[in-house]
Amino acid sequence: MSDIMVQARDVRKSYAGVEVLKGVDLSVARGEVTCLIGPSGSGKSTLLRCINHLEKHDSGELRVDGDLVGYEARGHKLYERNDKQICAQRAQIGMVFQRFNLFQNLTVLENITIGQTKVKGVDVEAAKSKARELLARVGLEGKESNYPSQLSGGQQQRVAIARALAMDPKLMLFDEPTSALDPELVGEVLEVMKDLARSGMTMIVVTHEMNFAREVANTVYFLDSGVIEESGDPRLVLVNPSSARLQSFLSKVL
Amino acid sequence: MSTNGDEATKVVPVRHVGRWIGGAVAVLFIVMLVHTLFSKVPNGQRSCHTTNGVRSCHPVVNWRFSWNIVWHYFTSSEVLHGLLVTLELTALAMIIGILLGVILAIMRLSHSRLLSATAWSYTWFFRGTPVLVQLVFWFNIAALYPSITLGIPFTHVAFLHLNDNSIFTPFFSAVVALGLNEAAYFSEITRSGLIAVDEGQSEAATSLGMSRGQSLRYVVLPQAMRVILPTTGNEVISMLKTTSLASTAGVIELLGAVTNIYSVNYEIVPLLIVASIWYLIVTTVLSIGQFYLERHFAKGALRVPPPTPLQRLRLDAIAITARFRSAQLYRQGTHR
Numbered sequence: 001m002s003d004i005m006v007q008a009r010d011v012r013k014s015y016a017g018v019e020v021l022k023g024v025d026l027s028v029a030r031g032e033v034t035c036l037i038g039p040s041g042s043g044k045s046t047l048l049r050c051i052n053h054l055e056k057h058d059s060g061e062l063r064v065d066g067d068l069v070g071y072e073a074r075g076h077k078l079y080e081r082n083d084k085q086i087c088a089q090r091a092q093i094g095m096v097f098q099r100f101n102l103f104q105n106l107t108v109l110e111n112i113t114i115g116q117t118k119v120k121g122v123d124v125e126a127a128k129s130k131a132r133e134l135l136a137r138v139g140l141e142g143k144e145s146n147y148p149s150q151l152s153g154g155q156q157q158r159v160a161i162a163r164a165l166a167m168d169p170k171l172m173l174f175d176e177p178t179s180a181l182d183p184e185l186v187g188e189v190l191e192v193m194k195d196l197a198r199s200g201m202t203m204i205v206v207t208h209e210m211n212f213a214r215e216v217a218n219t220v221y222f223l224d225s226g227v228i229e230e231s232g233d234p235r236l237v238l239v240n241p242s243s244a245r246l247q248s249f250l251s252k253v254l
Numbered sequence: 255m256s257t258n259g260d261e262a263t264k265v266v267p268v269r270h271v272g273r274w275i276g277g278a279v280a281v282l283f284i285v286m287l288v289h290t291l292f293s294k295v296p297n298g299q300r301s302c303h304t305t306n307g308v309r310s311c312h313p314v315v316n317w318r319f320s321w322n323i324v325w326h327y328f329t330s331s332e333v334l335h336g337l338l339v340t341l342e343l344t345a346l347a348m349i350i351g352i353l354l355g356v357i358l359a360i361m362r363l364s365h366s367r368l369l370s371a372t373a374w375s376y377t378w379f380f381r382g383t384p385v386l387v388q389l390v391f392w393f394n395i396a397a398l399y400p401s402i403t404l405g406i407p408f409t410h411v412a413f414l415h416l417n418d419n420s421i422f423t424p425f426f427s428a429v430v431a432l433g434l435n436e437a438a439y440f441s442e443i444t445r446s447g448l449i450a451v452d453e454g455q456s457e458a459a460t461s462l463g464m465s466r467g468q469s470l471r472y473v474v475l476p477q478a479m480r481v482i483l484p485t486t487g488n489e490v491i492s493m494l495k496t497t498s499l500a501s502t503a504g505v506i507e508l509l510g511a512v513t514n515i516y517s518v519n520y521e522i523v524p525l526l527i528v529a530s531i532w533y534l535i536v537t538t539v540l541s542i543g544q545f546y547l548e549r550h551f552a553k554g555a556l557r558v559p560p561p562t563p564l565q566r567l568r569l570d571a572i573a574i575t576a577r578f579r580s581a582q583l584y585r586q587g588t589h590r
Contacts, residue, residue: 101452105477105553114462115463148554
């Protein structure tokens with residue numbers, strides 16, 4: 001077992017001829033929090049979605065916990081993995097979306113148990129008790145039988161985090177988890193994320209919350225137009241940016 | 255409005271004069287229509303009696319709509335049997351239509367161009383030709399394909415050999431024709447439902463490691479049902495009446511049954527009324543079922559589910575009593 005959880009080498013991705021990722025290198029150590037920052041359209045979300053194969057990267061090497069994402073290397077050839085193998089890979093990576101994407105037809109408790117029972121084959125009662133534990137952890141005891149539409153945005157996002165955690169992921173991806181929230185609800189979600197970071201979860205967070213990045217992240221990557229402009233310790237990079245682009249970006253968001 | 259300082263301000267609702275007049279006119283027309291339905295008219299004959307040596311004659315009057323004949327045939331065994339056949343045809347055709355329609359919709363949204371094009375062509379053909387033509391086609395299928403053989407294609411190996419004339423009875427042909435036709439429409443209804451579900455839902459399911467099938471079954475389809483159901487209710491009701499086309503090919507369903515009766519006794523209108531009343535009764539029952547199904551699948555989509563008709567009546571009663579009581583209190587207040 002290496003200490004590297006996610007390793008990207010020269011990852012490229014185009015949509016209809018437009019190159020969104022132009023050769024990205026990234027390395028995330030086990031147990032670390034990495035923040036991806038940058039202007040919208042810079043490719044942060046695309047990179048994140050490539051890591052759990054929601055998007056297929058065109059070329060380059062992308063490994064999670066040593067395994068190639070979406071491919072299998074045998075001899076000198078790369079074989080595309082079949083759907084079942086890709087599902088198994090995804091089940092080990094939790095993802096939290098900007099717009100929560102809680103299953104609208106299921107209660108809070110069912111949202112958290114369905115992955116465990118249908119994907120991992122966990123027994124229903126065990127799944128429920130785990131779901132209750134996780135709800136307590138994100139501060140939402142007593143909301144088990146509510147439907148997502150009955151919760152505030154902040155509560156929904158916390159349920160979404162619990163839903164992802166229920167799968168016992170080895171890596172958590174957050175795609176702008178607080179961007180769709182009212183300002184006064186951002187704090188409660190960031191609190192849960194900080195708690196998760198303290199517990200030693202490996203996390204990659206696409207965010208515009210510079211304070212969160214500075215406080216919690218071990219490493220920050222600044223993406224612009226599909227390339228990584230600058231990266232390093234947030235206390236250095238965000239305070240004393242060396243590239244002009246990061247300087248101008250920070251002057252706009254801070 | 256009261257100028258007393260200690261009294262709460264009253265809200266006086268606007269009087270909608272136009273609505274009242276419109277409502278009164280509508281009620282008048284309804285009363286007139288109902289009156290004509292149940293009026294009696296002279297049938298041109300006179301009946302004469304001699305009582306105590308005095309002979310008196312009266313014109314004979316009959317129900318304009320021959321209700322006596324309607325009631326006579328309403329529960330006759332031919333009509334009830336026809337009704338049963340209609341219900342069977344509707345149910346079987348809808349089952350085929352729904353199952354095949356969902357498969358076609360999923361094919362249509364598949365990443366495989368070949369599957370998608372196949373589904374598109376199916377819909378194109380079955381929506382593009384009249385259902386009556388399709389019915390007649392299936393009735394005559396034996397002339398085109400005298401037998402069905404289950405075996406290995408393009409070889410002489412056969413496992414099962416069936417004679418079409420024995421399978422394609424009028425009833426079976428009608429079920430096949432109506433079911434295949436419905437599938438074309440239902441696939442479009444299902445597709446619209448699937449498209450209406452936010453893409454984020456299937457993305458979230460995928461990110462949990464669910465397969466495409468699991469995501470459809472547990473997440474996307476249940477939410478699509480909310481969009482699909484009202485239209486499905488429409489389709490069932492429409493199918494109920496479309497089954498009457500099968501009477502043209504000798505299936506004795508509801509319309510076929512009353513046709514058989516009036517071709518003997520020439521009481522065309524009363525017997526068509528018999529059929530219409532039965533269609534209305536079944537439609538009403540289906541509409542009630544649709545309401546409760548829609549309520550069930552609205553789970554999670556609405557913060558508060560819509561009230562059932564009984565709950566609505568109770569709420570109305572409470573509202574009216576409250577209004578009445580407040581009016582009473584108001585009057586007491588102003589008279590004091």
